[in-house]
Amino acid sequence: MKNCIKKVLTAAGVAGAVFGGLWIGTKLTSETQVRSIKPFFRRRSPYILAHRGGMGIRPEHTKLSFDKASDFNVDGFEIDIRMTKDEEIVVFHDAYVDRTSNGAGRVSNMTLDELKKLDFGYHFRDVEGNHPYRGDKDAKIVTLRELIESYPDKLINIDIKDKPETYEGSLIPSALYRLITELGAEDRVLVTSFFDDQISRFKLYSGDTIALGAGENQVKNAVLSYSTGFKHMYKPNADTFQLPLKPGTPTLYSQGFINFLQSLNIAAGYWVVNEMDQMDELIQKGAHTIVTDYPDISYYLMNERY
Template identity: 70%
Template sequence: MAKCFKRMVTAVGVAAGITIGLWAGTKLTKETKVRDIKPYFKQRSPYIFAHRGGMGLAPEHTRIAFDKATEFNVEGFEIDIRLTKDEEIVVFHDAYVDRTSNGAGKVSNLTLADLKELDFGYHFTDVEGNHPYRGHDKAKIITLRELIEEYPGTLINLDIKDDPETYAGSLVPSLLYRLITELGAEDRILVTSFHDSQIKQFNLYAEGKVALGAGVDQVSRAFFLHRSGFGHMYEPAADTFQIPVEYNGIHLDTPRFIEFLTSLNIAVGYWNINKMDKMDELIQKGAHTIVTDYPDISYHLLKERY
């Protein structure tokens, strides 16, 4: 037993020695890479982004929501995009229209004209359980082109929802880049996705000219390297991390992690933050962006405390 324990201790010591040696070697030879700051991030922080236009106050992704959000001085909109059957980019989250409209069907199987016929205020309820926006003329779907053109002073943080393995998903990166450049909106748009491959595919066209977010794989890699002491090995490929406060019991809002990312010129954002005290706490820790369903709450926070 004593011999087994001795061998185990020896093995642990060897492993520790290898790890320390590897850390020391990489620390000496690896140059930390820092992102250049894109024009998108050169306004004064913190940024407040209305999640889906501020879905706590009005039907998500509709002009009603975007109009309300602008009343509360948000810096931007956090939105999702999907491709229609006739290859129009629309501002929409779900694969199907059933949850938010009086219609049914998959977005990629419907034309823009089909979608324009639907009432996207149909299911929205206020705090009293009423449906104040049913039949409202601004409770309609909006295209990304319309959003960019109709809200010229607002930043847009968009998430590509279509899976890259689908036909719609395969087309979106190129169509999106073409639209952004046509409208001269390169400095107003941030492109992200849960699918890392969609971000990479988009950047094949953009070549670094448009701000990028980080997908799940990149966030995981950065966090693992940071926690294991090998943060100097991380090579950032994104301008911002927009992440939850906690994931599977792992806290992503520690001051050390925020400081690590900030030191690489990565803007750190958190979603969806709907309580004033939590917004305040994250801003105090150094968070750059707060994504919220309730831009009225963030408005009062900044007015009262900043």
Template identity: 75%
Template structure:
């Protein structure tokens, strides 16, 4: 038994020595990459972005929502995009229109003209349970072009939703890049996705020209490096992390994790934050961006404390 314990301790000691040696060796030879700050991030922080235009106040992703959140002086909007059958980029979260409109079907199977016929205020209910925007002229789907042209002073955080393995997903990075270039919007858009491959595809066109977010794989890699003590090995490949406060029980609102990313000029944003105290806590910890369904709540916070 003693020999067994001794053998285990020896193995642990050898493994520890290997890990320790690896840590020292990589620490001495690695050089942390510090990101160049893109124009998108050169306004005064913290940024308040209205989630889907401010979906708690008006039908998500409609002119009604963007107009309403603009009244509360948000820095910009966090939006989702999808490609239509006729290859137009529309501001839309779901793959299907069923939840948010009086229609049914896949966005990618419908033309822009067909989508424009739908009422995206049909299902929205206010705090009293009423449907005040049903049939409203501004409760229509918007194209990304319309959004960027109608709100020229706002920053726009664009999340590519179409999956990379789909036809529409394979087209989206190039169609999106061409539109941004056409409108000269390079300095006021941030492009991101849960799918790292979509971000990488877009980067093939944009290079270092347009601000990019981190996908799930990169966030996981960064957090693992941070928690295991090998954070000196992490090399950022994004300008910002847009993350929840925790995932699967792991707290991502750790002040030291925020500082770790900030030291590489990686801005840290959190979604979806709808509680004023939590917004304040995150900003105090160093959060650069707060994405919220309630731009009215964030407005009151900013007026009172910032």
């Protein structure tokens, strides 16, 4: 038994020595890479972005929501995009229109004209359970072009939703880049996606000219580097991390992790934050961006405490 314990302790010591040697070696040979700050991030922080235009108080991704969020002085909007059958880029989250409209079917199987005929205020309920926006003329789908042109003073956080392996997913990175440059919106858009491949494809066109978010794999790599003590080896390829607040992920919104991102000039953003105290806590820790369903709540926070 004593021999067994001795062997275990010896093995642990060897492992510790190897780990320590590896850490020292990488620390001496690795050079920390700090991101240059893109124009998108040069305004005063914290940024308050209305999630899908502020889906808690108006029908998501409609003119109704974007107008109302603007009344609450948000810095911009966090939106999702998809491509239609006739290759128009629309501001929309789901693959299907069923949840939010009076229609049915995939966005990619419908033309823009077909989508424009649908009522996207149909299913929205207010706090009393009513449907106040059914049939409203502004409860319509919005194209990305319309959004960028209609709100020239707002920042726009764009999340590519079409999967890389789909036809529309293969087209949207290049189409998105062309639209952004055509409208001269390079400095006020941020492009991101849960799919790392979509961010990489977009970057083939944009290079280092447009702010980029991190996909899931990049975030996982950063968390692993930070948690294992090898954060000096992490090489960032994004200008911001947009992180969820959910049980079991305390590292993502810890003071240490936010400091780590700040040291690399990576803006720490959090979604979806709908409670005033939680918003305040994150801002106090140094969070750069708060994405919320309720821009009215963020408005009162920023006016009362900041």
